[in-house]
Amino acid sequence: MSISTASRGQWGQRATDWGLFLWYVAAIVFLFGPIFAALVYSFNLGVVNKQTATITGWTLKWYPAAWNDLSLRRAVQTSLVLAFWSALISIIIGSALGYALVRHPSQIARKVLAGLTYVLLIVPETVIGVSLLLAYAVTRIPLGMATLVAGITPMAIAVVALIVRARVLTLDRRVEEAAADLGSSRLKTLWFIILPQIAPAVAAGGIMAYTFSFDNLVVSAFLTTPQVNTLPVYLYGSLQYGPSPAVYAAAAVVFVFTLLMLGIAALLYRLARRSGAAMTIA
Amino acid sequence: MSTLTSVPLDVIKPARGRLGAPSARLVDHLLAGIPTLWLALFFLAPLGFTVVFSFGRNIFGGVELAFTLDNYRTALSGFYGATFIRTIIFAASASALCLAVAYPVAYFIARHTSRHRVLAIVLILIPYFSSFLIRVMSLHMLMSRDGFAEAVLNVLNLHSGPLDVLDTQTAVFIGMVYAYLPIAIVPLYVVLDRIPRPLLEASRDLGASRLETFLFVTLPMSRPGIATAVLLTAVPMLGEMVIPKLLGGSRGVLMGQALSSQYLQSQNYPLGSAMAVLILLAIAVIVAGLARLTKGFAEVGQ
Numbered sequence: 001m002s003i004s005t006a007s008r009g010q011w012g013q014r015a016t017d018w019g020l021f022l023w024y025v026a027a028i029v030f031l032f033g034p035i036f037a038a039l040v041y042s043f044n045l046g047v048v049n050k051q052t053a054t055i056t057g058w059t060l061k062w063y064p065a066a067w068n069d070l071s072l073r074r075a076v077q078t079s080l081v082l083a084f085w086s087a088l089i090s091i092i093i094g095s096a097l098g099y100a101l102v103r104h105p106s107q108i109a110r111k112v113l114a115g116l117t118y119v120l121l122i123v124p125e126t127v128i129g130v131s132l133l134l135a136y137a138v139t140r141i142p143l144g145m146a147t148l149v150a151g152i153t154p155m156a157i158a159v160v161a162l163i164v165r166a167r168v169l170t171l172d173r174r175v176e177e178a179a180a181d182l183g184s185s186r187l188k189t190l191w192f193i194i195l196p197q198i199a200p201a202v203a204a205g206g207i208m209a210y211t212f213s214f215d216n217l218v219v220s221a222f223l224t225t226p227q228v229n230t231l232p233v234y235l236y237g238s239l240q241y242g243p244s245p246a247v248y249a250a251a252a253v254v255f256v257f258t259l260l261m262l263g264i265a266a267l268l269y270r271l272a273r274r275s276g277a278a279m280t281i282a
Numbered sequence: 283m284s285t286l287t288s289v290p291l292d293v294i295k296p297a298r299g300r301l302g303a304p305s306a307r308l309v310d311h312l313l314a315g316i317p318t319l320w321l322a323l324f325f326l327a328p329l330g331f332t333v334v335f336s337f338g339r340n341i342f343g344g345v346e347l348a349f350t351l352d353n354y355r356t357a358l359s360g361f362y363g364a365t366f367i368r369t370i371i372f373a374a375s376a377s378a379l380c381l382a383v384a385y386p387v388a389y390f391i392a393r394h395t396s397r398h399r400v401l402a403i404v405l406i407l408i409p410y411f412s413s414f415l416i417r418v419m420s421l422h423m424l425m426s427r428d429g430f431a432e433a434v435l436n437v438l439n440l441h442s443g444p445l446d447v448l449d450t451q452t453a454v455f456i457g458m459v460y461a462y463l464p465i466a467i468v469p470l471y472v473v474l475d476r477i478p479r480p481l482l483e484a485s486r487d488l489g490a491s492r493l494e495t496f497l498f499v500t501l502p503m504s505r506p507g508i509a510t511a512v513l514l515t516a517v518p519m520l521g522e523m524v525i526p527k528l529l530g531g532s533r534g535v536l537m538g539q540a541l542s543s544q545y546l547q548s549q550n551y552p553l554g555s556a557m558a559v560l561i562l563l564a565i566a567v568i569v570a571g572l573a574r575l576t577k578g579f580a581e582v583g584q
Contacts, residue, residue: 034420097317124521131328186306
């Protein structure tokens with residue numbers, strides 16, 4: 001390779017590198033733009049209590065306004081209760097699934113479970129939502145909190161299962177075999193050997209399931225009733241007739257809340273990996 | 283160490299299997315059985331109802347179970363048929379654009395970040411995990427008349443006067459790309475990161491230019507990531523109902539919305555079920571296509 005083509009190549013490389021960097025920055029700006037805008041609009045005065053695209057002045061009044069909006073507050077409460085039960089159920093069932101996906105002795109069973117999880121992830125939420133609505137209508141089960149929780153859990157279970165599965169894959173199988181050889185029953189091994197090792201992953205998965213359930217709109221939209229109305233469904237409904245800026249204040253609080261929860265989840269997951277590393281060294 | 287311990291363990295195994303087998307097997311069956319039962323009840327059974335109902339007949343005040351293809355005929359003709367086709371074209375093109383935008387981003391993270399890599403990924407993930415509705419809601423605000431997008435385009439001289447992008451299919455398109463961009467970046471990053479560096483160096487040493495290395499080594503080796511990204515974007519787009527409703531108004535109706543209104547407004551469950559089954563069939567076709575694309579690699583979605 002001659003010197004001239006080498007330097008031309010270097011110039012071309014530097015230009016590509018810069019281009020890639022700028023592309024990344026542009027993507028980040030694009031992704032964060034609307035989130036940032038939601039925060040900004042929550043301080044917008046608006047016109048006659050309606051949100052406007054232009055900033056008409058700054059105010060803090062929408063935060064107390066959102067807090068004092070009773071139906072909004074009820075929706076938040078419903079969402080919190082829904083997310084709690086959904087997270088609890090998916091922690092138990094999702095962890096079992098995540099473990100069985102890796103360690104079930106029968107290969108056929110593992111394949112069936114993997115297929116089920118896979119299908120769960122690729123069926124659009126709209127289809128899941130209408131199917132559940134139809135199933136409840138046919139079986140004449142009245143809609144309520146329980147039906148909503150049951151409807152949300154399959155997807156939340158998949159979320160927990162995938163995170164737990166990833167952790168179980170890294171576990172040293174010989175530790176379980178050693179426990180069994182020393183006379184520990186399967187249940188005891190699960191409780192005293194496996195669970196402590198996967199606990200942080202379970203917790204991280206639980207928080208992910210919690211935020212997922214809290215934020216879920218599509219499936220909830222089919223299963224909520226005037227009595228049991230979640231926050232996303234309430235916000236979605238309020239958009240149809242021009243939202244008040246209080247909606248943006250609520251959205252801003254939800255955003256910060258979600259970010260906090262995910263921060264905790266990420267921290268737990270990191271801790272899990274570190275303690276996992278310590279364990280294999282020890 | 284592993285060779286030393288594996289020998290005695292193998293010797294002990296049969297004995298342990300005989301002693302702890304029944305209860306251990308029970309635990310294993312419970313661990314697999316409980317999730318299966320739960321998912322069968324609240325996921326598979328409802329889908330089954332949908333499939334059965336899609337062949338039923340809508341009669342006044344209820345549904346008559348039958349075996350008719352009328353619902354499919356309705357769902358594939360006229361307005362609904364056009365909507366179905368448009369939805370497929372939309373999902374395909376929006377997913378393609380998503381990938382085109384995502385690929386350089388993923389490439390940048392995989393090849394050009396080292397110390398700040400975690401930060402670079404977290405910045406992509408935060409928007410994805412923050413509320414979907416809030417993001418679409420603000421996007422609506424930004425794209426509306428007198429909004430921020432209008433101001434920027436006017437300043438840059440790319441557009442003059444009021445911006446009427448809302449309630450058009452363009453707005454739906456932008457919204458789809460926006461909403462699904464992060465989830466397209468992640469799987470692409472994962473595969474790009476896993477391509478062994480020595481392979482790229484070998485390609486360079488054997489005389490390939492950077493472009494050639496990219497086209498003949500990197501791109502083919504990132505096929506599983508491309509397949510996963512298509513799966514994670516195109517599939518939910520096929521059922522998407524919120525973005526078309528909020529950004530597209532009456533002109534951007536897609537299948538997900540047409541389907542949901544059969545349940546929430548017209549109460550025509552059989553027709554809605556047929557639409558749902560058609561969406562599932564379209565997804566099955568996509569999955570089969572992607573399986574071909576990744577032949578020889580680990581399974582899609584890993």
